[in-house]
Amino acid sequence: MGKTNRFSNEDVAWYLTERLRREKKTQQRIKRVRPKEQLAHSGSVASGKPKRLNHLEIEQGVDRLIQATLEKEDLLKQIISDQAVASGQKTSITQEEILDALEGVDVMDDLDLRALTHSIGSTQGLEGSMVRARRRLAEVESGIADLISRKNIAKAYEDHITRKVSVIRSARNVKSLQTLIEKCELAHMELLARRNNENVTLTKADNEIEKKYALIRQKALGRIDDLMGHDEIYYEAKRRRLLEYRRQLLNSGFVETPSIREEVMKIVSHSQLGIPVLLRGHLGTGKTEIALHVARKYFGYEPEFISGSEEATKYDIYGRTQIGVRPEKDRIREFEHHMREYIKWNPDAPKGELKEVEKQYYQAIVVKGLTTSFFHYGPLVRAMREGKPVIIDEMDGIPHSIIMRLNHVLTRRAGDTVRVQENGGDDIIVKKGFTVLATGNIKSARYKREELDAAFLSRWWSSDINYPPRQETYEILVASLLDKRGNLQIKNSDDLDDLKRLTEAAAEIQRIFAGEQVDYFGEGADAAREIPASLKKSVLSLRHLWNIVRPWKARNFDKPLENYVLNEFIKPSVIEDQIYLVQLFCRFRFFKTWKVQEFGIPGLTETKVLAFQGKQSGPTAQ
Numbered sequence: 333m334g335k336t337n338r339f340s341n342e343d344v345a346w347y348l349t350e351r352l353r354r355e356k357k358t359q360q361r362i363k364r365v366r367p368k369e370q371l372a373h374s375g376s377v378a379s380g381k382p383k384r385l386n387h388l389e390i391e392q393g394v395d396r397l398i399q400a401t402l403e404k405e406d407l408l409k410q411i412i413s414d415q416a417v418a419s420g421q422k423t424s425i426t427q428e429e430i431l432d433a434l435e436g437v438d439v440m441d442d443l444d445l446r447a448l449t450h451s452i453g454s455t456q457g458l459e460g461s462m463v464r465a466r467r468r469l470a471e472v473e474s475g476i477a478d479l480i481s482r483k484n485i486a487k488a489y490e491d492h493i494t495r496k497v498s499v500i501r502s503a504r505n506v507k508s509l510q511t512l513i514e515k516c517e518l519a520h521m522e523l524l525a526r527r528n529n530e531n532v533t534l535t536k537a538d539n540e541i542e543k544k545y546a547l548i549r550q551k552a553l554g555r556i557d558d559l560m561g562h563d564e565i566y567y568e569a570k571r572r573r574l575l576e577y578r579r580q581l582l583n584s585g586f587v588e589t590p591s592i593r594e595e596v597m598k599i600v601s602h603s604q605l606g607i608p609v610l611l612r613g614h615l616g617t618g619k620t621e622i623a624l625h626v627a628r629k630y631f632g633y634e635p636e637f638i639s640g641s642e643e644a645t646k647y648d649i650y651g652r653t654q655i656g657v658r659p660e661k662d663r664i665r666e667f668e669h670h671m672r673e674y675i676k677w678n679p680d681a682p683k684g685e686l687k688e689v690e691k692q693y694y695q696a697i698v699v700k701g702l703t704t705s706f707f708h709y710g711p712l713v714r715a716m717r718e719g720k721p722v723i724i725d726e727m728d729g730i731p732h733s734i735i736m737r738l739n740h741v742l743t744r745r746a747g748d749t750v751r752v753q754e755n756g757g758d759d760i761i762v763k764k765g766f767t768v769l770a771t772g773n774i775k776s777a778r779y780k781r782e783e784l785d786a787a788f789l790s791r792w793w794s795s796d797i798n799y800p801p802r803q804e805t806y807e808i809l810v811a812s813l814l815d816k817r818g819n820l821q822i823k824n825s826d827d828l829d830d831l832k833r834l835t836e837a838a839a840e841i842q843r844i845f846a847g848e849q850v851d852y853f854g855e856g857a858d859a860a861r862e863i864p865a866s867l868k869k870s871v872l873s874l875r876h877l878w879n880i881v882r883p884w885k886a887r888n889f890d891k892p893l894e895n896y897v898l899n900e901f902i903k904p905s906v907i908e909d910q911i912y913l914v915q916l917f918c919r920f921r922f923f924k925t926w927k928v929q930e931f932g933i934p935g936l937t938e939t940k941v942l943a944f945q946g947k948q949s950g951p952t953a954q
């Protein structure tokens with residue numbers, strides 16, 4: 333058997349620096365003489381022996397080397413991707429050519445500028461940018477080569493990489509330990525579910541296994557604490573977590589934060605016991621997404637989906653008989669088949685008889701057999717037959733009479749039979765894997781919903797889904813602004829502060845909307861009569877936060893976040909809520925220098941704006 337080569341961190345670091353050094357040598361062989369300005373750029377001396385570097389210079393050299401290596405990677409990627417786009421767009425002309433053309437024409441002339449307008453494609457300027465990128469790449473590469481040729485810098489860089497590799501490895505270990513804990517929790521729940529389904533109590537051996545799971549969990553948590561005690565590992569683990577959120581957002585648009593994971597674990601443990609789960613909560617807390625996530629990640633299925641918000645009839649849930657039209661060629665094929673069969677069984681039939689049979693078959697099969705009926709199973713029955721989860725979304729939007737029929741189905745286990753009246757009383761055998769997850773709003777005057785009766789509800793395990801904690805919302809939003817290396821793509825540090833205050837404002841608005849917080853000083857409140865300010869229909873949930881942050885990012889943070897808050901959230905809200913929303917955002921230091929006309933909100937006066945901004949004392953402005 334061949335020997336396996338193992339590389340230590342030091343080997344990896346050596347390899348990385350050595351390879352750069354070698355790159356430098358080959359480059360020097362190709363280009364004997366390099367322009368002076370490039371030497372100046374890399375901070376080297378143009379001729380003679382390199383001077384001794386002091387500590388600070390070495391540190392700066394390593395920094396530049398790290399930056400240059402990253403820039404090189406980016407440039408290469410940019411060139412490759414631009415190349416790919418540009419190769420399909422040979423006809424586009426450069427920006428310079430357009431500028432020249434505009435300089436050259438006199439618009440008063442009887443000229444047709446359409447040709448010029450047509451040639452401006454979205455890939456305009458790519459060629460120019462590729463040329464610039466290549467030029468910059470050459471500079472960066474020679475800068476790298478130059479830095480790495482300095483022994484002190486190369487050695488310090490090597491040390492830096494070694495340290496980094498070890499921090500990364502430790503941070504990865506944190507993640508592995510967390511996954512280990514997660515697996516133990518799932519295994520523990522599965523064991524309980526299995527014994528429950530078998531209707532037996534835990535055996536002695538089971539108890540031993542349980543004890544070990546608890547011990548592993550405890551030990552793993554201890555190790556995580558040890559590792560996270562080191563600053564560098566802590567930050568790297570955090571960075572990796574945000575990158576993991578970013579990956580989840582790109583893959584599924586859904587992030588499993590710690591609080592969501594905790595909720596998910598509870599849901600899975602009940603579902604595994606065959607108990608239907610109802611997720612209740614206010615607008616946009618994430619109920620539907622959590623149900624979908626549980627079905628996909630923990631049960632491994634794209635679930636069947638019943639939407640209660642649309643007109644749901646029992647046929648939409650159980651199924652319906654459908655009339656189908658059969659194509660003519662199918663009907664003729666069937667007719668010919670029947671004729672052949674007839675001749676086969678009646679070989680001596682006289683011609684006249686055959687003519688008569690042919691006429692009858694033709695009439696029955698080809699002419700009248702145009703339509704056919706078959707039973708099309710609805711999502712609930714499909715889920716039972718195929719052993720899948722079914723999500724009944726916004727269950728309280730489904731008429732009461734239909735919902736009550738679900739009673740019969742809810743607690744069916746694998747192997748049970750269910751009769752479907754819609755299909756002439758057919759028996760369906762429930763397959764393993766069938767689970768019911770439902771969502772609904774919190775009972776309140778705000779949601780005009782069917783009231784689910786107590787007997788029906790008692791069959792469910794219900795859980796109230798709250799808006800994610802502020803810190804988690806913040807992390808999800810930050811993750812959406814990271815590039816693949818974990819660097820934040822914002823214009824300046826104020827933007828990050830704005831984002832933080834946006835999540836604070838969101839948390840406040842959510843508390844007011846949910847009635848968890850009373851505000852006697854808000855717009856529309858009447859403290860004397862103990863009437864607090866209220867939001868009729870508007871809540872700043874993650875759904876709305878995405879509506880604000882995504883366009884902000886898409887337009888490259890061109891304007892401060894508050895512009896997007898106004899245009900993507902406050903203005904699309906119902907009129908009754910708009911002024912109070914402006915006031916709430918002002919409390920979180922948004923719109924600090926805005927003038928009343930910039931808002932364009934009916935009923936919002938200058939006095940109010942000044943009062944909201946704290947520039948005018950006195951009672952809430954009138």
Ligand SMILES: Nc1ncnc2c1ncn2[C@@H]1O[C@H](COP(=O)(O)OP(=O)(O)OP(=O)(O)O)[C@@H](O)[C@H]1O
Nearest residue numbers: 585586587614615616617618619620621622874875
């Ligand atoms: N964990 C998450 N990660 C990323 N985005 C999320 C997450 N949870 C919710 N969202 C976003 O918030 C939006 C609202 O979530 P969802 O539709 O599940 O809420 P809901 O409680 O079902 O709302 P409603 O009461 O209106 O039905 C989603 O469209 C999604 O974009």
Ligand SMILES: [Mg+2]
Nearest residue numbers: 619620725771
């Ligand atoms: Mg929903």
